Amino acid sequence: MNHAKILLIFSAIFGIIGVGLGAHMSGAGSYAFRPIHAHVSLVGWLTLFAWSMYYKVYQPKRKTLSNWQTITGVVGAIGLTMGMWFYNMNPFGLPDGVTLAFYIAGGMALVVAFLLFLLLVILEDGKKSKA
Numbered sequence: 001m002n003h004a005k006i007l008l009i010f011s012a013i014f015g016i017i018g019v020g021l022g023a024h025m026s027g028a029g030s031y032a033f034r035p036i037h038a039h040v041s042l043v044g045w046l047t048l049f050a051w052s053m054y055y056k057v058y059q060p061k062r063k064t065l066s067n068w069q070t071i072t073g074v075v076g077a078i079g080l081t082m083g084m085w086f087y088n089m090n091p092f093g094l095p096d097g098v099t100l101a102f103y104i105a106g107g108m109a110l111v112v113a114f115l116l117f118l119l120l121v122i123l124e125d126g127k128k129s130k131a
């Protein structure tokens with residue numbers, strides 16, 4: 001799995017959605033999407049981009065840990081932002097328990113991704129790849 005490339009593609013998709021929501025808020029004159037726009041932009045675009053750069057520059061050797069960090073990172077970024085949208089705005093009229101569970105699961109996946117990232121940077125030697 002090319003972690004840097006996967007994270008970069010998701011980061012770019014989040015970037016488009018983030019600026020789209022920002023443009024929508026400016027045009028619509030309603031800031032209802034503000035927290036969702038903020039998290040799509042900061043978690044989706046910037047955090048995934050930062051992780052992508054880490055994998056590109058340091059090329060960590062621990063593949064299983066890298067795989068799980070990348071999977072939980074992408075799932076967490078999608079889960080948290082969609083969960084926030086469902087929970088705050090409930091566009092599909094889902095039961096409150098469902099929107100809350102989605103929100104919490106997404107947030108927890110993201111927390112796990114950050115913990116795995118911490119573990120990865122502690123375990124790896126921290127030297128930049130020469131390639």
Ligand code: HEM
Pocket residue numbers: 018019020021022023025026031034037038041042045046
């Ligand atoms: C086309 C680009 C963008 C537009 C039109 C836009 C528009 C907006 C608007 C209208 C708000 C609400 C402002 C308010 O509450 O007074 C906002 C909030 C925010 N935006 Fe953007 N934005 C854009 C890109 C970005 C990007 C790239 C990021 C981060 C990487 C970002 C991060 C934030 C954050 C964190 C907030 C919340 C600020 C707060 O609640 O105090 N935005 N944006």
